[in-house]
Amino acid sequence: MLRIFVLGTLLAFVACGSEGTQPGLTRENYIDTYVELLRAAAAAPDTIAAADSATAVLQRRDVTEEELLDFVRRRAADPQYLAAVWLEIESRLRAPPDTAQKPEG
Numbered sequence: 314m315l316r317i318f319v320l321g322t323l324l325a326f327v328a329c330g331s332e333g334t335q336p337g338l339t340r341e342n343y344i345d346t347y348v349e350l351l352r353a354a355a356a357a358p359d360t361i362a363a364a365d366s367a368t369a370v371l372q373r374r375d376v377t378e379e380e381l382l383d384f385v386r387r388r389a390a391d392p393q394y395l396a397a398v399w400l401e402i403e404s405r406l407r408a409p410p411d412t413a414q415k416p417e418g
Contacts, residue, residue, distance in 0.1 A: 338376065338384045344398060346376050348405045 338346070353366035371377065388394050 337387065338380050340398060342374075342376070343381065343384045344401050344405065346370070346374050346381065347402050349374070351402070351406060352410060 349370050350367055353370050354363040357363035357366050385395065
């Protein structure tokens with residue numbers, strides 16, 4: 314009986330889907346990737362170079378376009394959360410490139 318209770322509790326916890334338990338990109342990884350993508354696009358001389366830069370950023374970060382889209386799809390019901398994410402992206406874009414990323418740890 315105790316095992317069933319523990320298993321049920323564990324399954325309920327996983328099903329709740331907090332930020333730490335949702336599959337896919339974390340908030341920080343999404344923000345860091347988008348900041349790098351937007352900076353690469355801004356630095357590119359043309360759209361072909363921008364596309365090449367975006368591909369290189371995604372490969373380097375081991376992130377796919379689908380993962381970026383999935384991050385937003387999973388949070389579509391919470392527009393305030395997504396607005397906060399984009400405010401953070403904008404804030405980091407305004408900072409000099411060497412200080413735009415949040416310190417690790």
